[in-house]
Amino acid sequence: MAAVSLPLAALLPLLCGVLGFPLGQETGPTSCHATKPNLLNVHLVPHTHDDVGWLKTVDQYYYGDRNDIQHAGVQYILDSVVDQLLKNPDRRFIYVETAFFYRWWKRQSADVRRTVRRLVDEGRLEFVNGGWCMSDEATTHYSAVIDQMTMGLRFLNDTFGPCGRPRVAWHIDPFGHAREHASMFAQMGYDGFFFGRLDYQDRSRRRIAREQELLWRASDSLTPPMADLFTGILPNGYNPPEGFCWDQSCDDPPIRDDPDLEDYNVDDVVKRFLAIANTQAKVYKTNHIIMTMGSDFQYENANLWYKNLDKLIRYVNGRQANGSRVHALYSTPSCYLQELHRANLTWALKTDDFFPYADDAHDLWTGYFTSRPALKRYERISNGNLQTCNQLEVLGGPISRNGPFGKGDSQTMKKAMAVAQHHDAVSGTEKQHVADDYARRLAGGWLRCQVLVSNSLAALSGSTAERIYCDKLNVSVCPLTESSSKFSVNVYNPLARPVSWPVRLPVNGTSYKVSDAEGRSVDCQVVPLSAATRAVRRNRGFAVNELVFQARAPPLGFTTYSVSLLRDGPPAASTRRRTPTAIQNKFLRVTFDPDTGLLSGLSNLETKQTIKLTQNFYWYNASDGNNSKSDQPSGAYIFRPNSSTPFVISRTAKTETVQTSVLQEVRQWFSPWVSQVVRLHGDSRALELEWTVGPLPIDDDLGKEVITRLDSSIQTAEYFYTDSNGREILQRKKDFRPTWILRQSEPVAGNYYPINSRAFIKDEVDQLTVVTDRSQGGSSIQNGSLEIMLHRRLLYDDVRGVAEPLNETSALFPEGLVVRGRLLLSLDRPPTAADAHRPLAQQAVLQPTLTFTDGDGRWSPCLQFSGLQAALPPAVHLLTLTQWDEDSVLLRLEHQFQSRESKENSRPVTVNLQKLFSTLEILGASELNLSANQWKDEMKRFHWTPQTDEKPLLKRSGDPSSWEVTLRPMEIRTFLLRVDLR
Incomplete structure (x- = not known):
């Protein structure tokens, strides 16, 4: 294919210089200090861990505001570190969170910027991880993680070139680790991955076996080593060894090295350090060990740390003359990783994940899988809004950013979404005022995107009529549809395949006519608003009915429906106060127990399957910390019934x-x-369960954790299945871990796993899949059952730092938060179930965007549009389409099926890039790595050898022709396209 030729400093194959980071695999960072082959080399890594919001908002952390909550000011950390690095060329420092560094950089003078560039070029200041934030791994969707990593890494590339490109992924604080994250990091070109938290039982076993450094094979589908990632578990979480913290927030004594003074302590410090180093070396495989010298928001006065570290290195190494076998040095994760690679050892292989995480027998960090369910839903909706915004910015052209409705932008939403991926954001483990700030940022981003979307739709449709957005349709609030007798609905579909989507609009009339873009009448119905919806919307609307019809939208495009009130039409549908024996459409039949009103069975009429299925709601009483086994209560992080x-x-x-x-x-x-509403649409292959839960009662002074449980006749044999960040599926088994023998002490919480988009149970005949609309925790505690936690309200803090109970209220719900959501259920044969649940899960993530105009809109020149020449094949998902610069766009195409998952859709698929888009002419294309910060053919990674007898692997064959791109199962390919609007 024709290569893109663009002046992007970030992507030029240049070397950093003699003291920088060459791009070649063999040499590695040449700025690393020399090590000693016959000694124990202790790599001291000065670092700070700067949460992008947690106890304080991201703004408060940056400026050092609200120090009554926590003393922390990131701007002062960066000021101080740069100053101290200049005083001694031996010193090193790593920085992680680009969201903070970007803010700091914008405010620096030209002289300071030149100085920092020199420090980066010389390897004295090293960026690790490099995403906008250090994302959570349990509750994030892979598409949002890729976006935030791309944003951070692009800034580093544009600012520092190849020298700023991180070589190491660094997730020292997230509370468990997802296999899909490791797969993404490998595809982004990282040589290794370090983290701090894993289950205490797993750590104990790994210490004994010396397997705290391993090779993580993070995909069952991608050909090794494409998703192989060297992974290291840090010895002290991310803190310094005990007694060696020299920050202003620490109480450890400084090194007092004047022998004339009474409190001289060098001998004691060195003795303690050598003992710690030698003890640590016994549980790692090489003569190199790493120590993290820093912690949360440290180095605000970097002189304290560096003055003592300088002394520590000098005095420890001085003992070598007396026979000491320990050599201490300033280092970075990249330098440490280089030494492990040079050791040329074989490493234990891991193929599962690191969930759930526990730090003690009764302290399972599985509550945050569900904590703050409203914020989790808002983040998921915002991800879909951002993808729509990105796509329409490309399809609509420059007028999208500056058109008839003013100036719009996608950057505000990109930054808000990137911050929301932080491990104390979407995870729900922040203080309430910080959660409010995340939501406020997302709302502000969507407002800016709405202007962009309106401009783009005006350009594509030829209509400049004002577009109205109704953001509260989930509680049937939309002022236009409630009051207008004639309006139009524009349905934009961000998926690259046509979709059928149920539209529900609040109205006050009893009969309406709905016409599609061709002027054909569409079957519709007016139904009375439920009492539950009237209760949850409070005073935000006045509709008494809902208008329901099925919209069919073209791939990557929109269609328009005209709605008119009929004065003499038929009356609205009525409700009956009785339980039916069954409801059904041409695909599904759902039965109910007439005595209890509960679900009793589900049938797939196409495959002639029927299972017994009951569903109900339950709650676990949350531990308050007062029992004989443990004083650990449930909280934002920890689930302990x-x-x-x-x-x-x-x-x-x-x-x-x-x-x-x-x-x-x-x-x-x-x-x-x-x-709850059990809902079956006329042409749907999935059963919808729309649940409304809250406010959770606390009159009994007990916190509650509410679940819904599906009990079926499926013979599960204690197995169930959950997704990893919305992509590959992992098998789970009750009371079992694949790589270590579990001593189960919490039979419920110890079996909970993150469900990001779907989970299922199956046997040889039947598979029941549940698609969620947000990240939630879930499990299969009983054979044949699947339970999902929906809402949590707790009265005690779980003593993990947030220092307040998870007891959400709001101005609208002062008595306690009410949350509404939906689950989609499908029943299929196991060999073909993925053909149904993967597209269903993608549609739940990327829902159509509805905009409204007053009047019928029939005069609009274009009522229907598709940005594609043809729909993509079922196996191919258009993951990313976003503007890169003025004449280029970033495109990601994804094979969304695992190998052997589907008879039809687990095959390689070929797509022609020049035949993709209807409004864009592709002039050139070059392939990038997953994070778009390296050309694909220049990406070189360390090769690691697992402890297996593997045969050499064949290299990936080329594409069929210059413009045709072949995708294999679970493969994501990223392209920079030079384009021209047709």
């Missing part, structure tokens, strides 16, 4: 039924604070 048996909220449900040709609903009430 005080009993293994949950309490059923109600054994029966009051019901009312709506049955029409468009949809069928069974509305269930379990209690004043739990309700």
Whole structure:
């Protein structure tokens, strides 16, 4: 294919200089200090861990505001470190969070920038990880992680060139580690990965076996070593060894090295250091060990650290003359990794993940999989909004950013979403005022994107009519549709395949006519608004009914529907106060127990499958810390029920039924604070469960953790399956870990795993899949069951630093937060289930964007548009389409099936880049790595040898022709396209 030729300093294959970081694999960083082959080399890594929001907002952390909450000011850390690095060329420092560094850099003078560039070129200041933040690994979706990593790494590339490119991934604080993250890091070109937290039992075993450094094979589908990642577990989390913290926040004594003074302590310090180093060396494989010298928001006064580290290195190495076998040096993770690579050893192989994480027998960090469910949902919606914004910025051209509706931009939303991926953001483990700040940033980003989307749709449709956005449709609030007798609905589909999507609009009329873009009448129905929706919307709307119809939108495009009130039309559908025996469409049949009002069975009419299936809501009482086994309470991080048996909220449900040709609903009430709609649309292959939970009662002074549980006739044999960050599926087994023998002490919390987009149970005949609309925790505690945690309200802090209970309220819900969400259920044969649940999960993540205009909109020149010449094959997902600069765009194409997962869709697929888009002419294309900070053919990584008898692997064959791109199962390919609007 024709290569892109662009003046991007970030991507030029240049060397950093004699003291910098060559791009070649063999030499590695030449700025590393010399080590001694016959001694124990202790790599001291000065670092700071700067949370992009946690106890304080990201702004408060940067400026050093609200020090009454936590003394921390990132701008002062960077000021101080740069100053101290200049005083001694031996010193080193690593920095991680680009969100903070970007802010600091913008405010520096030209002289300071030149100085920092020199420090980076010389390897004295090294960037590691390099994403906008250090993302959470349990509750993040892979698409959002890739986006935030790309943003941070692009800034480093544009600012520092190849010398600023991180070689090491660094996740020292996230609370468990996902296999998909390791796979992504490998595909981004990292040579290795270091983290600090893993289960205490796993760590104990690895210490004995000397397997704290390993090779992580992070994909069952990608050909090794494409997703292989060397992984190191740090010895002290990310803190310094005990007694060796010399920050202003620490209490350890400084090195007092004046022998004339009474409190001289050099001998004691050196003796303690040598003892710690030799003890640590016994649990690692080589004569190189690493020590993290820093912690949370340290180095605000870097002189304290560096003055003592200078002395420590001098006095420890001075003992070599007396026979000491320990050599201490300033180092970085890249330098340390280089030495491990030079050792040329074989390494233990790992193929599962590091979930769940526990730091003690009763301290399982599995509560945050669900904590702050409303924020988790808002983050997921915002991800879809951002992809729509990115796509329409490309498809609409320059007018999208500056058009009839003003100046719009996607950057505000990109930064807000990037910050939201932080491991104390979407995870739900921050203080309440910080969670509010994350939500505020997302809302501000979407407002700027709405201007861009309006401009783009105006350019593509030829209509400059004002577009209205209704952001509260989930609670049936939209002022335009509630009051207008004639309006149009524009449905934009961000997926590269056509979709059928149920539209539900709040209205006050009883009969409407809906016409599609061709002027054809669309089957629609008006149904009465449920009492649950009226209760949860409070005073935010006044609609009494909902208009429901099925919209069909073209791939990567929009269609327009015209809606008109009929004065003499048929009445709205009515509700019946009885439980039906069944509801069904041409694909599914759902049965109910008439005595209890609960689900009783599910049938797939196409495959002639039927299973027994009951569903109900339960809660676990949260431990308050007062029992004989442990004083650990449930909190934002930790899930610890005080009993293994949950309490059923109600054994029966009051019901009312709506049955029409468009949809069928069974509305269930379990209690004043739990309700649900079981919904089956006319042409849907999935059953929708729309749940509303809250406010959780706390009159009994006990926190509650609410779940829904599906109990089926499927014979699971204690196995169940969850996704990893929305991509590959991992097998789970109750009370079992694949690489170590588990001593289970928390039979519920110890079996919870993150569910980012879907989970399923299966046997040889049936597979029941549940697609979620946000990240949630879940498990299979009983054979044939699948439970998902929906909401948490807790009255105690779990003593992990956040220092407040997870007890969410708001101005609208002062009595406690109410949360609404939906689960999608599908029943299929195991060999073909992925053909249904993978597209269903993608559609749940990338939902259509609805915009409204007053009037019928029939005069618009273009009522329907697709940005593609043809829909992509079912196996191919258009992951990224975003503007890169004025005449180039970034494109990612993804094979969304695992190998052997589908008979039809697990095959390689070839796509022609020049035949993709309808509005863009592709003039040139070059392939990049996953994070778009290296040309693919220049990406070189260290090769690591696993402890297996593997045969040499064949290299990937080339593409069929210059413009045709072949995708193999689970492969993501990234391209920089030079384009021209047609």
